[in-house]
Amino acid sequence: MTAAKIQNGNGKEDKKFFLFEKTALIGLVSGLAGIYTALLISFRSASFADSVNTPFSFAAGIGMIAAIVWAADAVRKISKYGLGTGVPSVGMFGIGIACVIAVFSVFLNTIWSPVIGTALALIIGLVSGKLINSALGMNIPDMEKRIAEITTGCTLAIISSVVIVAGTVQNISGYEYIMAGIVALGFIGVAVAVFHAYNANLGPDEMKDRTRMLTILDASLLLLIFAAAALFWRAGQNEGIQTIIGSTVTIFMSIVFIFTAYYKFWTYVKRDAWKITETGLLPGEEDLN
């Protein structure tokens, strides 16, 4: 019992399947729900091929933020053990696999693309995490679960970004998303949003709520860029009012999120920092002892 507690790092969670932990459940459910809420409007016509661009892309934006928070939480859990190569590497591994899976599932061209992508990401993440952990002798507890979470979160985030930018998850939207090069932002932007928060808060006094607030800030910044790109791109192509409404709402929503998250992050910094001073000399000997 004690061994199991130590191995999981947290006694409360040792009985649950990792997808039923609170963060994982929230990330998975709201990620998928966000994407499908955004897609609902495009399924009102009879066949999938006739679906139109969604005006509800902000729902996919919320899903993207939830998915990124989930993946960033997994990065935080895995990086505590010390990977030997820095925090970003695990994010880049996750995003590499996630990019392949997301592009694949978008080109399946069905309504179920996000679900298939999630399932594939979970399976491939578990398999590759298990392989790395056992074959390369990393011996990090629960590495396969954490890698599966990172991979799935990144996959959901990339698929949401396709919905935000291109309106649907048809293969035509995937084609435009890639040919315009916005996939590059989906690749590196999601990766940085996933690992930046923990990397930026690294240290002995790292606090969970502060890291999470920074993740929300990073994800909202990314959402703002996606929405701005979608607005310019769609408006330039005269694609109808619904996409412009969607992008505009997403832009305003992400700006609100950015300011809120920044304000909360700053209050957490004020709470946690030893001393915030406008200017001053270095602390003297008596302060340090």
Added chain:
Amino acid sequence: MDPLIGMGVLALVGAVAAIAGYTEDLESVVGSQSNPNSQVQLAPQMKYPHRLFNKAISGEPLSNGLAAVVGAVISVSLEFYADLSIITVIVIGSMAAMIIHMILAATSFFGRIASQSRFKQPLYMDVFKTNLPVIAAYAFMTTACILIICYLMAAYLDIQIPIPLLALILGITVGSIGSSVGDIQYGAECLYQNLEFGSGVNAAYSGNIVRKAASGIRSGIDNSWFSSKFGGPTTGIAFAAVLFMTSWITVLFNPAWGGAVGWCGLIAGVLFIAATAAANRYLEKSARRNFGPYRKDEKTEGAE
């Protein structure tokens, strides 16, 4: 394409790349990003609190890749939207990338310092206010240069990659060069000027970084002044050389003229690599001859 125009574009790409490498390295030095960050991070723990800007967005390749991609995505989508000149969209894109980079840098600074509160490292707001504009300016320059290179390559060198994807590749490359070449002088010399020249940093001194400047207490700006004399220019040379030498193969020995020309390019590339290996060997020998060994014992010979 006319080879002469190709060479001209290549020269321009090389010149812009030199600026991009230079500003990229100085940007990372002001914020103590990348590998020397480990020392800045360690210093408060060793009871050496400092007034340096501790900015750990990520490794340089990824943060520069992100900045370049953000700039490129905004520029390209603006081009879709309105008929603006390329210079205008590059400037607007670089501004967007700069703002994102500033927010990431600021939150990294706050986060890292707040996570060291048990070592009593204060959060100096004047350091933040004086160093952040410098970081922003260098980030703007780097992104703008990368975007200029992207647009030049896409227009003249016939690379059919969309500009954001090209920006991702070039951003990661410039970051990777900046973190390998430029940081050596910053990490091994600038942070450890209190140790004698001509030796690696003894692991026992880790964290004992220099905290005094020529006048006053050292901040990131003093470090960038130091690195602008050697680390920055070498990074610029390296990035320009990489872009020039790799594009040169395809411009001078254009494989479109026939298979044999492509093979000539291959041979030229191999010759260039052999030349760098020879230059490296010469450097190694001359350094050993001029500096001499650190100790003279013969006992360790064969012990391995």
Added chain:
Amino acid sequence: MELLNLSVLSGPAILFPENPFYQLLLLILITLGGVLITVSVHLIPVGGAPAAMAQATGVGTGTTQLAAGAGLTGLLVAVSVYVLSGSGLICVLLGGIGSTIMISIVMLISNIGYIYGVGVPPASGKASRDPITKDRQDTYVSKGTEGHGIPTAAFISGAAGGIIGGIGGSLIFVVLLKASGLSGDDAAAILPISVILSIALFFVNAVIASYNIGGTIEGFYDPKFRKVSKAAAVSAVITLICGILCLYTMIQFGGFGLMAG
């Protein structure tokens, strides 16, 4: 030989798309590309954060990052060669050369930084004599460090790593492009998808290798290099799984590109 675009030669039947095993061959080639990338990261001398303080031999940056920088430079060259010539073989080889040029320049100028900026001669901490030049190494290692700079053996190892990694990355790129079933200008029009998938696979394999070596390695003479087979096996499995997805995507994308273009 459709795959290599060497129309002069008539190769075995498997090299033609009509053959039922053609897709299998493509999958094997993708896996080979992934394994080559993993092996290449083991060859490139990287000292991680200590090397930036002249405390360890190798280039002073992270494994993944240097390999990615080199590999992406090679990919850029491979793409431009492919667009210009349409030949698979020369594209893969020049991709390797481009990657090596990047890594050689980085190592040479790093050494200039170590010698003139820091004032230390290149020396290896893992071998008492350089395996290639037979120079003494241990007496040139300054006190309290594990070597610094890039000695000749590490330089040669890094150049070899560059060429292998560049070939691996370009191989994945070319094979994915061929899998779309398009050729010539049609293929050039859809190459962004192939580029982003090869970048993704490059990062995956580079991270696998860097986990295996724990972040630092000096080159082929480093004892850690003996672990290369494990990483190669892991990389083969993961690249194979991802390769199936990539192949499917490319086939779909090829049909789509033909329709759109």
